Amino acid sequence: MTVRAPAMRDVARLAGVSHQTVSRVLNGHPHVREQTRLRVQAAITELGYRPNRAARTLVTGRSQVLGVVALNTTLYGPASLLSAFELAAAEAGFAVSVGSVRNLDRTSITAVVERHLAHRVAGIVVIAPVESAGEALECLPTDIPLVTVDGDPRRPVPLVTIDQVEGGRLATRHLLDAGHRTVWHVSGPADWFDSAGRIAGWRDTLQAAGAEVPPVLQADWSAASGYRCGQMLARTPEVTAIFTANDDLALGVLHALHEHGRRVPEEVSVVGFDDVPDAAYFIPPLTTVRPDFDTVAEVSLGLLLTQIDAGVDHTLRQTISPTLITRDSVAPPR
Amino acid sequence: MTVRAPAMRDVARLAGVSHQTVSRVLNGHPHVREQTRLRVQAAITELGYRPNRAARTLVTGRSQVLGVVALNTTLYGPASLLSAFELAAAEAGFAVSVGSVRNLDRTSITAVVERHLAHRVAGIVVIAPVESAGEALECLPTDIPLVTVDGDPRRPVPLVTIDQVEGGRLATRHLLDAGHRTVWHVSGPADWFDSAGRIAGWRDTLQAAGAEVPPVLQADWSAASGYRCGQMLARTPEVTAIFTANDDLALGVLHALHEHGRRVPEEVSVVGFDDVPDAAYFIPPLTTVRPDFDTVAEVSLGLLLTQIDAGVDHTLRQTISPTLITRDSVAPPR
DNA sequence: GCCTCCGCTGTTAACGTTAACGTAACCGAC
DNA sequence: GTCGGTTACGTTAACGTTAACAGCGGAGGC
Numbered sequence: 001m002t003v004r005a006p007a008m009r010d011v012a013r014l015a016g017v018s019h020q021t022v023s024r025v026l027n028g029h030p031h032v033r034e035q036t037r038l039r040v041q042a043a044i045t046e047l048g049y050r051p052n053r054a055a056r057t058l059v060t061g062r063s064q065v066l067g068v069v070a071l072n073t074t075l076y077g078p079a080s081l082l083s084a085f086e087l088a089a090a091e092a093g094f095a096v097s098v099g100s101v102r103n104l105d106r107t108s109i110t111a112v113v114e115r116h117l118a119h120r121v122a123g124i125v126v127i128a129p130v131e132s133a134g135e136a137l138e139c140l141p142t143d144i145p146l147v148t149v150d151g152d153p154r155r156p157v158p159l160v161t162i163d164q165v166e167g168g169r170l171a172t173r174h175l176l177d178a179g180h181r182t183v184w185h186v187s188g189p190a191d192w193f194d195s196a197g198r199i200a201g202w203r204d205t206l207q208a209a210g211a212e213v214p215p216v217l218q219a220d221w222s223a224a225s226g227y228r229c230g231q232m233l234a235r236t237p238e239v240t241a242i243f244t245a246n247d248d249l250a251l252g253v254l255h256a257l258h259e260h261g262r263r264v265p266e267e268v269s270v271v272g273f274d275d276v277p278d279a280a281y282f283i284p285p286l287t288t289v290r291p292d293f294d295t296v297a298e299v300s301l302g303l304l305l306t307q308i309d310a311g312v313d314h315t316l317r318q319t320i321s322p323t324l325i326t327r328d329s330v331a332p333p334r
Numbered sequence: 335m336t337v338r339a340p341a342m343r344d345v346a347r348l349a350g351v352s353h354q355t356v357s358r359v360l361n362g363h364p365h366v367r368e369q370t371r372l373r374v375q376a377a378i379t380e381l382g383y384r385p386n387r388a389a390r391t392l393v394t395g396r397s398q399v400l401g402v403v404a405l406n407t408t409l410y411g412p413a414s415l416l417s418a419f420e421l422a423a424a425e426a427g428f429a430v431s432v433g434s435v436r437n438l439d440r441t442s443i444t445a446v447v448e449r450h451l452a453h454r455v456a457g458i459v460v461i462a463p464v465e466s467a468g469e470a471l472e473c474l475p476t477d478i479p480l481v482t483v484d485g486d487p488r489r490p491v492p493l494v495t496i497d498q499v500e501g502g503r504l505a506t507r508h509l510l511d512a513g514h515r516t517v518w519h520v521s522g523p524a525d526w527f528d529s530a531g532r533i534a535g536w537r538d539t540l541q542a543a544g545a546e547v548p549p550v551l552q553a554d555w556s557a558a559s560g561y562r563c564g565q566m567l568a569r570t571p572e573v574t575a576i577f578t579a580n581d582d583l584a585l586g587v588l589h590a591l592h593e594h595g596r597r598v599p600e601e602v603s604v605v606g607f608d609d610v611p612d613a614a615y616f617i618p619p620l621t622t623v624r625p626d627f628d629t630v631a632e633v634s635l636g637l638l639l640t641q642i643d644a645g646v647d648h649t650l651r652q653t654i655s656p657t658l659i660t661r662d663s664v665a666p667p668r
Numbered sequence: 669g670c671c672t673c674c675g676c677t678g679t680t681a682a683c684g685t686t687a688a689c690g691t692a693a694c695c696g697a698c
Numbered sequence: 699g700t701c702g703g704t705t706a707c708g709t710t711a712a713c714g715t716t717a718a719c720a721g722c723g724g725a726g727g728c
Contacts, residue, residue, distance in 0.1 A: 007715085008715065009714080051715080052713085052715070053716050054713090054714080055715035055716085056713080056715055057715090058713090058715070059715050060715085060716065060717095125707085
């Protein structure tokens with residue numbers, strides 16, 4: 001038989017005060033005598049008292065929990081983001097409840113959001129950079145703080161995002177600067193905003209330089225699909241420079257190139273995106289674009305917290321610029 | 335001014351019943367007339383009513399939330415596990431609150447657990463396969479359902495784990511069967527149980543075969559440290575077979591071998607662990623050991639749920655066997 | 669000396685849900 | 699026709715916390 005966990009009134013009784021005074025001590029209210037505060041704190045530690053968040057949530061109407069809606073937390077990008085966000089939230093005294101979603105469809109996203117809402121989360125972060133996520137957000141109660149990460153740039157929702165366009169530019173410009181006449185692109189799935197942004201940056205840069213714009217090779221985010229695209233690219237002699245929408249795709253491309261005996265970077269240059277920890281040990285070490293996930297996490301948490309505290313919806317959007325990491329996979333064309 | 339969210343009594347009033355009847359409908363209790371149930375359900379959808387989980391938690395004493403304590407959710411293994419667990423939990427009607435922890439030290443692990451306890455989580459999963467996590471668990475209230483994943487095999491706590499020893503055996507035996515006289519090992523950090531298990535399996539197999547047991551090269555989990563070990567290995571002519579404790583390490587080793595002009599698999603064979611999605615596109619495609627994270631997630635959730643429902647602590651331990659995935663990085667020695 | 673204000677503390681009433689119990693109505697058995 | 703049992707509800711009382719307000723001293727101003 002387990003005994004009931006100690007509640008506020010038990011602490012109060014032991015300290016010889018009312019439960020309200022205990023509450024005041026716990027919440028750091030002013031107007032509590034130092035001596036009383038100490039007595040209460042002693043009682044708390046003696047009983048091993050832990051405040052019941054559920055009761056607090058019930059009476060205040062808001063929990064100290066942040067809900068996250070994430071798409072595929074197995075990928076390096078989302079996983080990094082989630083981890084960074086969780087750490088930042090913990091520092092601010094918030095717990096994080098993740099709701100992964102298997103599919104991109106609207107109903108499953110809505111279901112996850114509903115679950116968060118039922119728990120009366122203080123705010124929601126949506127890390128689901130696809131069209132359907134934006135749609136699902138449309139028909140949501142507007143009275144809850146919400147931040148979208150890598151979401152739809154056109155939607156009137158607070159948004160913090162990696163500057164995908166800038167990333168695409170960085171990669172493409174780097175290859176052009178190395179002397180390549182044009183750059184081929186292996187993109188991510190069409191419905192991801194990440195893909196669209198990177199394509200836009202790539203295309204812009206090409207056009208601004210007066211270079212020919214080759215057709216986009218569309219893949220998913222996997223090395224396997226990168227490999228398939230890479231096989232086509234490897235067979236096309238005029239291809240000398242490739243920008244892939246992430247590092248996994250780059251690995252697949254690298255592999256296909258290797259199989260076809262096309263040497264990197266001597267014959268073909270490759271630039272990736274993400275700077276996964278492994279990228280420096282690809283063969284050859286991969287030049288890539290590094291998004292700063294820590295900053296994205298901090299900024300999005302900040303946006304969420306200001307909404308929670310002030311109740312204001314600034315409809316801000318913050319853009320974090322990525323940086324180019326140069327390694328050995330780029331060289332001038334022969 | 336936002337209006338108060340509808341509560342049970344609002345639904346009850348609209349449906350012309352008592353709030354208790356609404357509760358019964360919501361919880362699927364029997365003894366509710368079909369007609370009444372429909373009236374209530376209609377009222378629920380009309381008002382857009384969402385039950386308040388906090389109130390439920392308060393009165394029942396248990397929330398429908400599972401707490402996870404995880405170490406580094408950026409690594410492929412933990413990320414996969416977490417994602418799989420979250421999906422499984424959602425299906426069972428549970429939300430998942432993650433508590434990442436930056437360091438391995440006991441206090442930070444305890445802090446995360448305390449946070450979960452304050453939220454009155456229904457159960458806790460600890461995915462922190464290091465010594466210090468086990469210690470932190472020692473001094474925890476025993477009245478909360480708890481499952482350890484990849485934890486300390488010696489501790490009397492329900493545990494579900496990949497059979498690390500078997501994985502080490504699988505890899506080593508495969509290399510021995512290919513004709514190698516012995517197998518070198520690049521291990522993970524010393525305080526991880528994963529490392530210890532894989533080392534044990536490797537050593538056992540070597541000894542059972544009467545092969546010489548080379549010294550262990552200890553690394554962390556990163557490709558960078560794999561590369562450093564790989565450089566030493568590459569300079570040692572008698573090395574013909576290497577088993578690395580994960581695929582990232584293998585990538586680093588592969589890279590070092592390539593740099594030193596030692597061809598894989600012609601001169602040196604390599605086997606990894608984890609089967610990350612990229613492994614099939616390493617150069618050469620990596621033979622590796624695949625743990626079944628989905629099963630681990632399902633089993634650990636199952637263990638947790640039986641503890642929650644029955645209140646029993648079977649102190650079970652379930653071991654999930656990994657499988658060998660053969661690709662091109664292994665060949666007979668010359 | 670009285671009135672006011674402020675620092676400190678206690679009392680009471682919510683918050684929204686479930687558990688426990690009460691109460692009709694109905695049904696079949698004897 | 700009474701009795702026990704079942705079905706279909708309603709009533710009341712918790713759960714543990716915070717908010718609102720009340721009270722009670724003592725300090726300071728007139």
